[in-house]
Amino acid sequence: MSAPTDPHDDPTPGLAAGRAADAPDVATSAPTGRGPAMSRRALLGLGGGIAAGVAAGFGLARATGVAEPATAAAPVSSGPGTYAFTGTHQAGIVTPAQDRLYLAAFDVTTTSRDELVALLRRWTTIAARLTQGLSAGPYGPASGPYDAPPDDTGEAADVPPAGLTITFGFGRSLFVGTPGPDGSPGTDRFGLAGKLPGGLVELPHFAVDNLEPARSDGDLVVQACADDPQVAVHAIRNLSRAAFGAATIRWTQLGYGRTSSTSTSQRTPRNLFGFKDGTANVKAEETDALDEHVWVPAGAAAQDTTDSTWLTGGSYLVARRIRMRIETWDRTSLREQEGLVGRTKGEGAPLSGGQEHTEPDFARTGRGGAPLIPVDSHVRLAHPDQNAGVRMLRRGYNFTDGNDSLGRLDAGLFFLAFVRDPRTHYIPMQTQLSSQDGLMEYLEHTGSGLFAVPPGVPDGSLPLGADGTPAATDDGPFVGEALFA
Numbered sequence: 001m002s003a004p005t006d007p008h009d010d011p012t013p014g015l016a017a018g019r020a021a022d023a024p025d026v027a028t029s030a031p032t033g034r035g036p037a038m039s040r041r042a043l044l045g046l047g048g049g050i051a052a053g054v055a056a057g058f059g060l061a062r063a064t065g066v067a068e069p070a071t072a073a074a075p076v077s078s079g080p081g082t083y084a085f086t087g088t089h090q091a092g093i094v095t096p097a098q099d100r101l102y103l104a105a106f107d108v109t110t111t112s113r114d115e116l117v118a119l120l121r122r123w124t125t126i127a128a129r130l131t132q133g134l135s136a137g138p139y140g141p142a143s144g145p146y147d148a149p150p151d152d153t154g155e156a157a158d159v160p161p162a163g164l165t166i167t168f169g170f171g172r173s174l175f176v177g178t179p180g181p182d183g184s185p186g187t188d189r190f191g192l193a194g195k196l197p198g199g200l201v202e203l204p205h206f207a208v209d210n211l212e213p214a215r216s217d218g219d220l221v222v223q224a225c226a227d228d229p230q231v232a233v234h235a236i237r238n239l240s241r242a243a244f245g246a247a248t249i250r251w252t253q254l255g256y257g258r259t260s261s262t263s264t265s266q267r268t269p270r271n272l273f274g275f276k277d278g279t280a281n282v283k284a285e286e287t288d289a290l291d292e293h294v295w296v297p298a299g300a301a302a303q304d305t306t307d308s309t310w311l312t313g314g315s316y317l318v319a320r321r322i323r324m325r326i327e328t329w330d331r332t333s334l335r336e337q338e339g340l341v342g343r344t345k346g347e348g349a350p351l352s353g354g355q356e357h358t359e360p361d362f363a364r365t366g367r368g369g370a371p372l373i374p375v376d377s378h379v380r381l382a383h384p385d386q387n388a389g390v391r392m393l394r395r396g397y398n399f400t401d402g403n404d405s406l407g408r409l410d411a412g413l414f415f416l417a418f419v420r421d422p423r424t425h426y427i428p429m430q431t432q433l434s435s436q437d438g439l440m441e442y443l444e445h446t447g448s449g450l451f452a453v454p455p456g457v458p459d460g461s462l463p464l465g466a467d468g469t470p471a472a473t474d475d476g477p478f479v480g481e482a483l484f485a
């Protein structure tokens, strides 16, 4: 290759700056969990600074053939369209639910605890960068040593951060391995069995389960949410790439169209049955309810026979791929549909009367003394009154994965919920729904995962490189670090 005439030998800023310079003019509506908003001008200035630094580093690398980090730029915290990566809790839980999801469960392939820790460190740095609109590595997709693969795959180079959040979790098999078909115990590959949190149980079989192993479980989970599907896919792709040699993808799920609101400022979206979904969800503004139903309290570890203090301030993520029998539903009368849900299809109001956010009155009866909200309706059976006061933070997505051999859509709801303990906040409710909810006739659960979600990486703790952006080190903090202490 002729070096002097090759355009790559003129390391101009642009892509090397990462995606920060491409952020939108105004901050997106993102009222919580954000660092100070920056104007585009400020960000462009910052991006230019980073670009100059990276370009300088690039020149050095090209001359010497050694990958040198970029130099001199102001620190990056967050900008328009971004949510802070660090904090007490991981982002992507109470963060206003974005429109798109790409979730991946991984099997850890290395048996080395040190390599697992190194992977989590790499993932932490990359996630901190991507969520701030930067490239996965310091050079970006079109810069860096010419004879090495770029440190970012590039498909999100020209789009804004789109509110990307990346949330990590640990499956039961990471702690105790996978039991054999004969019920023999799995292998504790990483010396973590003594840290298994009590809520990370094997979920029981529920009546509507038709689970596919290839869509279930996993040692690790990464949930990427954004308002642009390409940004979410880019995140998982680059994290998966960084996992090479240590973990492989077991299953993934793409979701379009959120089926919940996690902030009172958000419009209630609709699921594929055409009903408003997320009306009675736990919202970010309900801090007492979050403490009661979503975050693992300090006292939880005392109930465990293991040492699970590392999960304090974290949560559990329940993931269920629920196929919906769309074609059958579409031939069902409006009366039947509303009776099965327990709410009106138009406004989402309870059948006992009022508007969308009116509390349901389950005692109210109509003609013949029958309850206006049927006894086998979904909202009655999922309501806290029927579930020992339990609530959950739902954060699911619609999915459509082609069709089956009979021409029926393989579509449904990828149910995601964050709870403080699945033993009290998921299993009893799912058991009740599976056996009594009229809606179940239209549902089939085809995938399942349960993950412990550690608390966030503390603010201000991540090491920064010479260019002021999160940089990889051998000893920096990482998501779930307390688990390995």
Ligand SMILES: C=CC1=C(C)c2cc3[nH]c(cc4nc(cc5[nH]c(cc1n2)c(C)c5CCC(=O)O)C(CCC(=O)O)=C4C)c(C)c3C=C
Residues within 6 Å of the ligand: 271, 273, 275, 276, 277, 278, 279, 280, 281, 320, 322, 324, 341, 343, 378, 379, 382, 383, 384, 391, 392, 412, 413, 415, 426, 429, 430, 433, 443
């Ligand atoms: C085990 C938990 C739940 C599963 C699984 C689940 C599946 C599921 N839900 C709908 C549609 C709606 N759900 C609604 C409310 C609602 N659902 C759950 C739990 C599960 N849903 C709860 C806890 C609630 C809130 C109950 C309350 O406090 O009133 C609603 C009504 C609107 C709303 O409040 O969100 C709809 C509609 C589908 C289609 C589905 C599986 C595919």
Ligand SMILES: [Fe+2]
Residues within 6 Å of the ligand: 378, 382
């Ligand atoms: Fe529901």
